[in-house]
Amino acid sequence: MMKKKKELIAQKDPKSPVSEVFRTLRTNIQFMSTNKKLQTLLITSTFPDEGKSLVASNLAITFAQAGNKVILIDADMRKGRQFKIFDVLPKPGLSNYLSGIDVQNPNDINISEYVQKTNVENLLIMTAGNIPPNPSELLVSPQMTRLLEDLKEVCDIIIIDGTPCELVTDSVILSRIVDSTVIITAHKETKRDSLARVIKSIKNVGGNIAGVVVNKTPVSGKEYNEKYYYYLSNNSLSKTNSSNSLKTKESDINRNNLQEHRKDSIKNEDLEVPKFIKNKDINNI
Numbered sequence: 001m002m003k004k005k006k007e008l009i010a011q012k013d014p015k016s017p018v019s020e021v022f023r024t025l026r027t028n029i030q031f032m033s034t035n036k037k038l039q040t041l042l043i044t045s046t047f048p049d050e051g052k053s054l055v056a057s058n059l060a061i062t063f064a065q066a067g068n069k070v071i072l073i074d075a076d077m078r079k080g081r082q083f084k085i086f087d088v089l090p091k092p093g094l095s096n097y098l099s100g101i102d103v104q105n106p107n108d109i110n111i112s113e114y115v116q117k118t119n120v121e122n123l124l125i126m127t128a129g130n131i132p133p134n135p136s137e138l139l140v141s142p143q144m145t146r147l148l149e150d151l152k153e154v155c156d157i158i159i160i161d162g163t164p165c166e167l168v169t170d171s172v173i174l175s176r177i178v179d180s181t182v183i184i185t186a187h188k189e190t191k192r193d194s195l196a197r198v199i200k201s202i203k204n205v206g207g208n209i210a211g212v213v214v215n216k217t218p219v220s221g222k223e224y225n226e227k228y229y230y231y232l233s234n235n236s237l238s239k240t241n242s243s244n245s246l247k248t249k250e251s252d253i254n255r256n257n258l259q260e261h262r263k264d265s266i267k268n269e270d271l272e273v274p275k276f277i278k279n280k281d282i283n284n285i
Contacts, residue, residue: 007054007085010061011120019062022055025213026062029182032210039152040178041210042075044162044171046194050186051215053081056161064123068156071115073126075174076163077135080128088116093129097147098138111150124155135163139173148177165198175207182210187217 006012010019029038043059045052053076060072073094074082083090097114115124132138151158160178162171175181181202185195195212202209 007057008061010058010065014065019058022058022062023066025055026059026066029180029210032180036179038157038179040148040158040160040180042160042162042171042174042178042181043184044175044181044198045164045184046166046190046198047164048079048167050164050184050190052164052184053085053161055182055184055213055215056159057082057085060123060159061120063157063159064120068122069154070123071126071151071155071158072123073158073160074128075139075160075170077128077132077138077170078163078168080161082125082161083127086118086125088118088125088127090127091129093127095129095132095135095138097126097129098141098143099132100143111147136168136170136173139170144174145177165201166194172201172205172207175202175209176205178207180208180210183212184215185212186215189216 009016010022013019029041041059043052043056053074056072060070064070072082074080075094077095080090080093083093092114094114097109097111100109114129115126118125138144148158160174162174165171165183171181183195183198183202199209
């Protein structure tokens, strides 16, 4: 049985204020995608240690808890952490699938061999896999686009944990082929100039930015296992169409939570088996 890591707040303590923040984030993302069904969401940041992987994992859990069929992809093939967070095998994963070096026929790859179950119902994970010599080239390959299109047949939403944009171009590349991107920043850590560069880079390649999340906002007089709550500013998921949008106001998210329009229902359905999965049932992973 999976050891519950402290990062998996939405699973470990679903009634906590922090878990409510992640549910609010999920709701805000859904409301912002009314014109087009959101199926692929990239989570990135400016630099490491801003909480990108924590937000990606807990957001994936809240989508799954609401009855959505979710696949979490760790696209940080240089320093992926999701296998540690969910306590699953580190490989095979995304790099192994995209490179196809461990299969005899690259045109006949069985995706189910690269996806693992978590003990969160409705949530599957594809880890980063082995560290390849050419992560950026793998992400820009036709195999990556085909992977996302194939996975759309079997799940409601794909959440991708990308790399920090100020270090490498991987997430900027991915932003071109996903429906939307959320940028994670850290309270009093992320530099405004760095955030501006990331936003500009994503927009320059035609990526769609849903907004910015302010992470690690301190809450006076309260503690939740650690020094900081992982509070997210209610103004975080705002459109970033001008430089003024970078001046994010930090406020108590509980005061401005959106009331969800329907009661979440937990479905007990397994992921359906799409046509592209051959020789092995994904439900038996």
